[in-house]
Amino acid sequence: MRYRLLSALIISAVAVVEAAPAAAATYDYIVVGSGPGGGPLAADLARAGYSTLLIEAGGDEGDNPTYSEIAYFNEAANDEATRWDFWVKHYDDPEEDRKFAHTTWDTGDGTFYVGLDPPEGAKYLGIQYPRAAVLGGCAMHNAAVCSLPAEDDWNIIVNKTGDTSWSASNMRQYLKKIERNQYLPPGDPNRGYDGWLATSVGPTDWARNNSNPATTILKKLAALTGQDETRAADLLGSDILTEIPNLDETSSFYNLAQHADNTGKRNSPNNYVRATLADPAKYPLTLKLHTLVTRVLFDESTVGVEGVEPRAIGVEIMEGQSLYKADPKHRGQTSPKSQILAAREVIVSGGAFNSPQILKLSGIGPKDELAKFNIPLVKHLPGVGENLGDNYEGSLLAMGQTPVQSGLITAVFRTPNAPDARRNIFTWCGAFSFEGFWPGFPTWHGAEQYTCALVHMQPKSQAGSVTLRSADPQDVPDINFRFFQNQGDQDLEELVEGANILREAMNAVPEPVAPFIERHPCEGDRRAEGDCGVEVQKEYFKSQAYSHHATSTCAIGGKDEEMAVLDSKFRVHGVRGLRVVDASAFPVVPGAFPSCPTMMISVKAAEDIIAERKKEEAEAKKL
Numbered sequence: 001m002r003y004r005l006l007s008a009l010i011i012s013a014v015a016v017v018e019a020a021p022a023a024a025a026t027y028d029y030i031v032v033g034s035g036p037g038g039g040p041l042a043a044d045l046a047r048a049g050y051s052t053l054l055i056e057a058g059g060d061e062g063d064n065p066t067y068s069e070i071a072y073f074n075e076a077a078n079d080e081a082t083r084w085d086f087w088v089k090h091y092d093d094p095e096e097d098r099k100f101a102h103t104t105w106d107t108g109d110g111t112f113y114v115g116l117d118p119p120e121g122a123k124y125l126g127i128q129y130p131r132a133a134v135l136g137g138c139a140m141h142n143a144a145v146c147s148l149p150a151e152d153d154w155n156i157i158v159n160k161t162g163d164t165s166w167s168a169s170n171m172r173q174y175l176k177k178i179e180r181n182q183y184l185p186p187g188d189p190n191r192g193y194d195g196w197l198a199t200s201v202g203p204t205d206w207a208r209n210n211s212n213p214a215t216t217i218l219k220k221l222a223a224l225t226g227q228d229e230t231r232a233a234d235l236l237g238s239d240i241l242t243e244i245p246n247l248d249e250t251s252s253f254y255n256l257a258q259h260a261d262n263t264g265k266r267n268s269p270n271n272y273v274r275a276t277l278a279d280p281a282k283y284p285l286t287l288k289l290h291t292l293v294t295r296v297l298f299d300e301s302t303v304g305v306e307g308v309e310p311r312a313i314g315v316e317i318m319e320g321q322s323l324y325k326a327d328p329k330h331r332g333q334t335s336p337k338s339q340i341l342a343a344r345e346v347i348v349s350g351g352a353f354n355s356p357q358i359l360k361l362s363g364i365g366p367k368d369e370l371a372k373f374n375i376p377l378v379k380h381l382p383g384v385g386e387n388l389g390d391n392y393e394g395s396l397l398a399m400g401q402t403p404v405q406s407g408l409i410t411a412v413f414r415t416p417n418a419p420d421a422r423r424n425i426f427t428w429c430g431a432f433s434f435e436g437f438w439p440g441f442p443t444w445h446g447a448e449q450y451t452c453a454l455v456h457m458q459p460k461s462q463a464g465s466v467t468l469r470s471a472d473p474q475d476v477p478d479i480n481f482r483f484f485q486n487q488g489d490q491d492l493e494e495l496v497e498g499a500n501i502l503r504e505a506m507n508a509v510p511e512p513v514a515p516f517i518e519r520h521p522c523e524g525d526r527r528a529e530g531d532c533g534v535e536v537q538k539e540y541f542k543s544q545a546y547s548h549h550a551t552s553t554c555a556i557g558g559k560d561e562e563m564a565v566l567d568s569k570f571r572v573h574g575v576r577g578l579r580v581v582d583a584s585a586f587p588v589v590p591g592a593f594p595s596c597p598t599m600m601i602s603v604k605a606a607e608d609i610i611a612e613r614k615k616e617e618a619e620a621k622k623l
């Protein structure tokens with residue numbers, strides 16, 4: 001397959017921006033990145049009365065229907081207006097990566113080649129991992145699925161740091177604080193109805209129709225996951241954001257919740273930041289778009305001094321569009337660097353790839369890696385860029401004899417040989433295809449396509465890394481997920497168990513849809529011929545797994561943990577005036593979907609920072 005590589009729009013002469021003179025600090029706080037990590041935090045700091053500068057590499061597409069209408073999420077993730085292409089590795093061994101059916105190559109004639117048989121002379125790029133550089137970050141091109149981590153995913157932070165504010169029971173208040181629930185009857189004391197993040201759900205009534213072929217799949221899946229099949233349609237209406245005892249051990253259907261309102265409009269930090277800017281109260285928030293932060297600045301007199309913790313005092317920036325080389329519109333644009341100072345703190349929220357890159361470019365990271373690129377060391381922190389984790393994802397795709405007209409089946413369930421009592425697979429099934437990411441994804445296989453997509457919720461490896469390729473801030477770092485490196489066999493087995501359960505459910509489908517002809521993992525009749533056992537399917541998931549929820553590259557951890565980057569208040573260990581608040585902070589992958597959890601920690605961080613500030617102000621008054 002060939003896809004358009006470059007936009008038809010040729011960017012004319014590169015604008016050179018005059019360097020602004022370094023001035024005295026005009027802001028208390030500088031927040032770098034406006035995604036789920038940075039956006040809500042910047043808005044909340046400003047709403048508390050503190051002057052805050054929010055810097056975002058991309059522009060604002062909040063009024064562009066491709067982004068504001070949730071139905072177009074695939075178009076949004078493909079859109080050159082905001083796309084940053086990271087060409088990632090899944091394995092150290094390039095041969096392993098080249099088994100991925102959607103590896104991508106640059107043909108040199110302005111097109112991508114996607115597949116296993118590239119034309120002569122094509123340059124290998126890797127596996128596409130899209131990110132959104134735009135006000136609102138990846139919450140502007142994602143599918144907006146909103147779900148919460150397992151309780152242990154929060155509680156592990158309490159264990160590591162002793163900070164009980166991270167307990168699962170305490171963290172729930174942050175969902176309540178931001179949520180504007182549009183689907184429950186009003187009055188649930190545990191839920192929010194007037195926050196800035198609309199949550200809504202889709203229709204499930206189709207499942208009450210017993211003649212609908214998908215209803216048979218639903219009932220079979222109920223039986224296979226220990227649910228009451230006679231109540232399957234009711235169970236499908238279960239609220240995925242609710243709190244019940246033993247939730248993490250309960251296999252259940254759910255109605256997929258999204259951070260969108262019930263008219264289909266996407267909701268994200270974009271809305272909250274723009275509402276904060278437009279508010280008649282004139283909160284002291286300044287938004288600087290199309291600006292790439294190239295490093296954090298430190299007070300030189302605090303660097304390299306025995307017994308003194310280096311203090312962050314601002315950021316260095318480049319102004320202009322498409323400066324980062326992950327931007328498909330990048331054509332060698334550059335601009336002079338200038339500086340902006342923060343009186344109080346710099347908060348880095350560039351996401352799981354860019355936050356560790358920014359830290360390393362600023363001299364915070366593994367000392368050998370920094371020395372290799374002549375980056376002056378500010379603080380040796382070997383964990384920066386390590387511990388990269390992500391949900392393993394894969395899918396069962398089959399073609400029916402006729403289209404399956406139905407809504408979604410969403411379920412979270414435990415596979416029989418999972419290592420503990422917790423559920424491990426999140427799935428959603430429907431008449432769509434989802435096979436990962438590549439330029440131009442997804443493939444339309446025809447109206448008869450039916451997919452059950454799987455998300456492994458507790459990937460055990462987290463052996464990935466984000467490492468510098470150079471000291472050039474416009475360069476894209478090297479990203480290697482090292483899928484399945486630790487306890488991979490166990491995770492692969494769990495994926496196969498999940499796939500086997502879902503296949504059995506799918507194959508219960510009646511005529512006229514039946515029989516389903518499977519495309520993958522078990523192509524055609526392989527299974528009938530006894531040729532698609534556990535090992536064959538494990539090999540399938542090993543080579544074809546994909547991911548798009550990267551986290552944990554600047555992980556919170558205890559003081560004695562060598563690989564910890566942040567303390568429980570998001571402060572970078574060993575320096576002052578610097579925090580990281582985004583998906584990089586989670587020590588373990590937070591459940592099946594990180595978007596809502598990241599917004600929750602963003603408002604938690606704002607609360608922490610404001611509380612510290614108020615305490616200082618009270619103490620200053622006493623003196």
Ligand SMILES: Cc1cc2nc3c(=O)[nH]c(=O)nc-3n(C[C@H](O)[C@H](O)[C@H](O)COP(=O)(O)OP(=O)(O)OC[C@H]3O[C@@H](n4cnc5c(N)ncnc54)[C@H](O)[C@@H]3O)c2cc1C
Pocket residue numbers: 032033034035036037038055056057058077130131132133134135136137138139141142143144145146147291292293294349350351352354355358548549550582583584592593594595596598
């Ligand atoms: C295609 C896709 C679909 C997804 N679907 C879902 C889903 O349905 N549900 C879900 O829960 N999660 C989903 N996710 C994941 C989720 O969106 C992310 O986990 C979440 O957005 C992470 O938030 P963040 O703030 O850590 O980073 P990001 O959202 O990546 O935000 C980082 C921001 O920082 C900016 N930035 C980075 N570097 C710099 C710099 N040097 N200078 C200035 N600005 C900078 C970026 O432009 C970006 O706007 C999806 C992700 C993708 C890619």
Ligand SMILES: *[C@@H]1O[C@H](CO)[C@@H](O)[C@H](O)[C@H]1NC(C)=O
Pocket residue numbers: 152153155156159
């Ligand atoms: C936290 O520590 C307690 C006590 O050691 C232990 O029982 C529990 O399993 C730990 N929880 C997590 C999530 O690590």
Ligand SMILES: *[C@@H]1O[C@H](CO)[C@@H](O)[C@H](O)[C@H]1NC(C)=O
Pocket residue numbers: 209210211212213405
């Ligand atoms: C129930 O499903 C069948 C099969 O898809 C369809 O023909 C019929 O119209 C549906 N009934 C209702 C009331 O939607």
